[in-house]
Structure formats: structure tokens, C-alpha cells
Amino acid sequence: MTHGHSWQVAEATVARMQLAPVPLITFASTMRFQLDALLDPQGLDNLLEDLLSAQAEWRPGQESAGWHARGVKHNRQLDRGSPLHQRLAARVIATLEAHPLLQAAALPVRIHGLLFSRCGPGEGYGRHVDNAFMAGGRADVSFTLFLQDPSAYSGGGLMLESPAGEEEVRLAAGSAIVYPSTLLHRVAPVTGGERFVAVGWIQSRVRDADQRELLFDLDTARRQLFQREGKSEAFDLISRSYSNLLRRWGD
Numbered sequence: 001m002t003h004g005h006s007w008q009v010a011e012a013t014v015a016r017m018q019l020a021p022v023p024l025i026t027f028a029s030t031m032r033f034q035l036d037a038l039l040d041p042q043g044l045d046n047l048l049e050d051l052l053s054a055q056a057e058w059r060p061g062q063e064s065a066g067w068h069a070r071g072v073k074h075n076r077q078l079d080r081g082s083p084l085h086q087r088l089a090a091r092v093i094a095t096l097e098a099h100p101l102l103q104a105a106a107l108p109v110r111i112h113g114l115l116f117s118r119c120g121p122g123e124g125y126g127r128h129v130d131n132a133f134m135a136g137g138r139a140d141v142s143f144t145l146f147l148q149d150p151s152a153y154s155g156g157g158l159m160l161e162s163p164a165g166e167e168e169v170r171l172a173a174g175s176a177i178v179y180p181s182t183l184l185h186r187v188a189p190v191t192g193g194e195r196f197v198a199v200g201w202i203q204s205r206v207r208d209a210d211q212r213e214l215l216f217d218l219d220t221a222r223r224q225l226f227q228r229e230g231k232s233e234a235f236d237l238i239s240r241s242y243s244n245l246l247r248r249w250g251d
């Protein structure tokens, strides 16, 4: 993991620049952000090796889909009951939990439901919305961690819908996209090679995506202020608003 440093303004600014533009007619948040180099190349190699090893058991993805999504889900998932799954999932979750940008933007209570998915040619996942509640908690925020470089497969893009249209996400190995669970999305059919990802969900302190985005803006602004002028009067006021809104909206 390359994010040993504390969360810095530059990182927050980059994250804000990566957000899709939000149309002015609505404030239904489509805020998404990218976490790069979550796993280092060696760690990724080991993880893929484990996923491809003989001890890995793969099960049909339909088993964990909501009834409405079952007909459009075509993938295989690492057996969640296996020791291998538990070991790999714990590692990914610990890495995410330690990420300062994820903490600030998603305000996680718990990261849950992690699964490792593989899609070969002809497989994918049609348009759906993720279930609101799962065994591990409420799904407020969804993420996909890409385990292979985009050159290892063709097709297989994560397609996120927003009022502005559909956006294709295919990230470098070790990078993750984090987005509100409220969005319709799909995985385009794989046309060659094999696509390996880890996906999972976050129950946030703040269930509403618009409120989370407002809080993230305030948090980013106060960190920028602090960096520029220290603990000033303006910083204290923004901090007060941030904390009091989190108290009001958080659970």
C-alpha cells in the first residue's frame, strides 16, 4: 500500500477533480472517487496467484444476487465460505479501512460483503442497482477493486449511470472506484481474456449521498484552510459546521 502518508489536501483536490460533473438541475450525488495503488504489484501478483490456485473454489455469481438481478448476472465468485476467501477478503478490507481518503469521503462504519469475481468471454453483469441491505449491513457506497490491468481482458468495463449518461470505468490493477450504491450500473460483457475484481460495500455513517458529498466538501475545505493559515477563525467555523452536520446526519 502506498498511502502511508496522512490524508493531504493535494489528494483531496485530485479526488475532487476526478468527480464526474454534477448537473445543476439536480443534486442527486453521483460522487465517485478513485483510490490508486491500493495494492502493490507484488501483493497483486500473490493475490492473483492465490485466486488461480487449485484451492480456489468458484461458484456461480447468481447465488449472491438479489432476485431482480439474478437473471442478468453472469460471473463466478470465490467461495465465500472458504479459508482462502476469508484470508484475502480480510486483507483487502484492512487496506481500504486504512485509506485516509476513503475514511474522509465514505465515512465507513463497516466494509462488508466483499467478494472476488471473475468474468470470462461472454460473461458480465447486466444493468442493476445493488441491494440496500445485505447480510453484513446497509450498502451506502459500492466499490470495485481492479485486480488486473485493462490490457489483460477486453470489454468488461464497469458502466456507471448518471443523469449525464453512462461512464465506463476500467482502472489499472490495484486501483479502486468508489461510488454511491444508489446508482444503476452494469458490467459490460467480457469479449476476451478474463476480468478479476474484488467488489464490496460500505455502510457509511451518513446514508445519504448528497449529505456525504457536502461533508466531504467541508472537510476538504477546512483541511486546505488549515494548511494555508493554521487554526484560524475561519477554520474553526468550518470545523464546527462539519462536526455539527455530522452529528445531525450521522448514525
Ligand SMILES: [Fe+2]
Residues within 6 Å of the ligand: 128, 129, 130, 185
Ligand atoms: Fe452491482
